Amino acid sequence: MCGIVGYIGDRKTEEILLEGLRRLEYRGYDSCGLAVSNLKNKLQLKRAKGRVEALADIVAAENFKGTVSGIAHTRWATHGVPSEDNAHPHTDCQGEIVVVHNGIIENYLELKDELLKKGHLFKSDTDTEVIAHLVEEKLKTLNKGANSIRAEMPEPVFFEAFRRAVSVLKGSFAVSVLWAKTPGIILSARMYSPLVIGAGEKENFLASDVSAFLKFTKKVFFMKDGEIAVLRKSGVDFFDFGGKKIQKENSTVNWDLSMAEKGGYKHFMLKEIHEQPQSVENTLRGRVLPVSGELLEKELGMTAAEIKKTGGIQVIACGTAFHAGFAGKYIFEKFGLRTEADLASEFDERSRLLEKNTLVLAISQSGETADTLYAVKLAKKNGNKVLAITNTLGSSITREADYTLYTHCGPEIGVASTKAFLGQLTAMYILAVNFAFVKGNISEEKARLCVEELLKIPRWVEETLGLERDVEKLTLSFSGKEHYLFIARGINYPIALEGALKIKEISYVHAEGYAAGEMKHGPIAIIENGMPVLAVAVSGPNLDLIRGNIEEARARGAEIIAIVDRESGKKVKAAHYLEIPATDELFSPLLTVLPLQLFAYYIALNRNCDIDKPRNLAKSVTVR
Numbered sequence: 001m002c003g004i005v006g007y008i009g010d011r012k013t014e015e016i017l018l019e020g021l022r023r024l025e026y027r028g029y030d031s032c033g034l035a036v037s038n039l040k041n042k043l044q045l046k047r048a049k050g051r052v053e054a055l056a057d058i059v060a061a062e063n064f065k066g067t068v069s070g071i072a073h074t075r076w077a078t079h080g081v082p083s084e085d086n087a088h089p090h091t092d093c094q095g096e097i098v099v100v101h102n103g104i105i106e107n108y109l110e111l112k113d114e115l116l117k118k119g120h121l122f123k124s125d126t127d128t129e130v131i132a133h134l135v136e137e138k139l140k141t142l143n144k145g146a147n148s149i150r151a152e153m154p155e156p157v158f159f160e161a162f163r164r165a166v167s168v169l170k171g172s173f174a175v176s177v178l179w180a181k182t183p184g185i186i187l188s189a190r191m192y193s194p195l196v197i198g199a200g201e202k203e204n205f206l207a208s209d210v211s212a213f214l215k216f217t218k219k220v221f222f223m224k225d226g227e228i229a230v231l232r233k234s235g236v237d238f239f240d241f242g243g244k245k246i247q248k249e250n251s252t253v254n255w256d257l258s259m260a261e262k263g264g265y266k267h268f269m270l271k272e273i274h275e276q277p278q279s280v281e282n283t284l285r286g287r288v289l290p291v292s293g294e295l296l297e298k299e300l301g302m303t304a305a306e307i308k309k310t311g312g313i314q315v316i317a318c319g320t321a322f323h324a325g326f327a328g329k330y331i332f333e334k335f336g337l338r339t340e341a342d343l344a345s346e347f348d349e350r351s352r353l354l355e356k357n358t359l360v361l362a363i364s365q366s367g368e369t370a371d372t373l374y375a376v377k378l379a380k381k382n383g384n385k386v387l388a389i390t391n392t393l394g395s396s397i398t399r400e401a402d403y404t405l406y407t408h409c410g411p412e413i414g415v416a417s418t419k420a421f422l423g424q425l426t427a428m429y430i431l432a433v434n435f436a437f438v439k440g441n442i443s444e445e446k447a448r449l450c451v452e453e454l455l456k457i458p459r460w461v462e463e464t465l466g467l468e469r470d471v472e473k474l475t476l477s478f479s480g481k482e483h484y485l486f487i488a489r490g491i492n493y494p495i496a497l498e499g500a501l502k503i504k505e506i507s508y509v510h511a512e513g514y515a516a517g518e519m520k521h522g523p524i525a526i527i528e529n530g531m532p533v534l535a536v537a538v539s540g541p542n543l544d545l546i547r548g549n550i551e552e553a554r555a556r557g558a559e560i561i562a563i564v565d566r567e568s569g570k571k572v573k574a575a576h577y578l579e580i581p582a583t584d585e586l587f588s589p590l591l592t593v594l595p596l597q598l599f600a601y602y603i604a605l606n607r608n609c610d611i612d613k614p615r616n617l618a619k620s621v622t623v624r
């Protein structure tokens with residue numbers, strides 16, 4: 001997830017762009033840049049690795065005169081490590097077209113190959129740079145093959161070149177381009193990534209979200225997929241990708257700036273909970289079809305032969321990431337792949353006992369967790385191959401590991417991990433299906449059926465988040481409680497652990513996650529009258545057993561909150577029910593965790609806790 005900003009008007013363009021980037025830094029902050037056009041038909045381009053203030057220092061030293069328009073970008077790297085060369089804006093061969101982009105261009109390699117064959121010279125490892133050269137190539141074609149772009153070309157030809165370019169892009173994009181020869185217009189297009197236009201008085205704005213320009217105007221046009229905006233100082237026109245002009249209604253935003261940065265949500269954590277349909281979709285995108293091990297070869301550099309040679313799998317991670325990996329153990333084992341899962345901080349002894357052909361899965365949202373990095377070093381020392389699963393391109397873990405699979409969740413600002421957890425869980429399914437297929441543990445038909453189910457998950461996540469109001473109301477009667485128990489069996493046992501961690505870390509209450517079958521071996525002694533016990537009880541082979549465990553807790557006075565599907569809800573006795581869409585138990589963790597995230601959030605809200613920055617915690621624990 002990155003942030004893009006554009007401005008056309010009479011103010012000092014570079015200042016407006018920097019102000020907008022500061023407001024969007026939560027969307028990405030590993031590098032940034034801006035390009036400003038002026039009346040001499042020249043572009044001034046400045047970029048920096050690191051945060052916006054690093055760019056602001058560079059801009060302050062530059063003399064921007066006669067500015068007309070500009071575009072800017074703050075990056076959360078997905079392709080190409082964080083560096084000045086990979087920072088946006090990117091340019092065409094002549095340096096006369098600049099582009100900023102938020103999203104993932106899935107077919108950029110094919111497009112890049114075609115452009116390289118036509119003599120285009122690339123300067124970065126990003127997918128985005130392809131767009132600048134594509135527009136340049138379309139301009140050349142429209143200019144009847146002349147090898148330079150004539151200055152007298154009118155704006156409509158630039159529009160047509162841009163329209164043709166975005167029409168061949170596959171994947172997700174909110175993209176904006178400037179051409180030095182037409183400083184009076186900025187072009188922008190949307191497909192799956194957010195893009196909003198701010199309409200001012202003799203000035204106009206574009207951005208990934210309204211917080212970038214809310215200070216200057218509250219009159220906005222929310223772009224839809226397949227739409228192009230043409231911004232001039234005098235106004236904005238809208239077209240579809242076919243070039244047909246369209247009329248759009250404007251809206252008036254009534255958020256204050258602080259709410260705007262959180263997309264209208266009260267906290268980043270709640271915003272990120274609601275980003276989960278998109279983060280699951282982005283993590284799945286291009287990685288589950290066709291199931292032929294292609295993903296592993298193309299993206300990880302793991303050949304089918306290497307996969308066939310791997311013996312067991314060993315997960316190492318911390319905290320929420322460990323819960324994703326622990327659920328991964330159940331998932332991999334469902335596909336016949338022997339798997340162990342250890343806390344990275346407890347991996348010392350076991351690291352020396354690993355079979356050499358055991359593949360180590362190191363999971364870390366930040367890629368900087370000291371315990372996990374240390375455990376990776378131990379595994380490498382023992383001669384094992386390491387596959388890192390991380391949300392942060394270019395993080396330390398990617399340099400230590402042999403292979404890396406990225407979860408494309410965008411920056412996670414809330415200290416309590418939610419969308420990154422679901423992204424890690426999604427990555428477990430992607431790897432399990434691909435590994436099992438390549439190793440011959442499942443047929444192509446079975447793999448296809450699993451993929452079909454996975455592709456439904458984003459919609460089911462969206463549907464499950466519809467429980468929010470029910471959960472909010474339910475928590476009102478629990479906010480005074482100081483002790484909680486979370487129980488589940490089988491593949492949902494790690495979800496019980498995750499639910500307990502979520503409520504602990506943001507509400508500061510005591511909570512335990514337990515394997516429900518273990519209750520009778522001691523923990524049931526702690527149950528008192530009215531104690532809240534959250535139980536995951538979805539349809540599947542564990543339902544009858546968990547139903548018995550719930551009865552044991554109920555008989556001792558527990559107040560049961562059951563996470564059920566329609567069928568299992570009829571068979572379980574509870575004081576409260578939170579119903580999720582029915583899916584095969586194998587995939588249920590992707591949904592059962594959601595009501596627990598919301599439950600923790602609203603308990604913490606009722607207890608007036610600092611939800612995005614809980615006491616004693618850090619987003620990345622870089623000490624052992």
Ligand code: AGP
Binds near residue numbers: 318321369618621
């Ligand atoms: C998650 O809610 C916690 N804040 C914490 O447990 C976190 O998952 C853990 O520190 C691991 O972080 P990582 O994924 O960046 O390695």
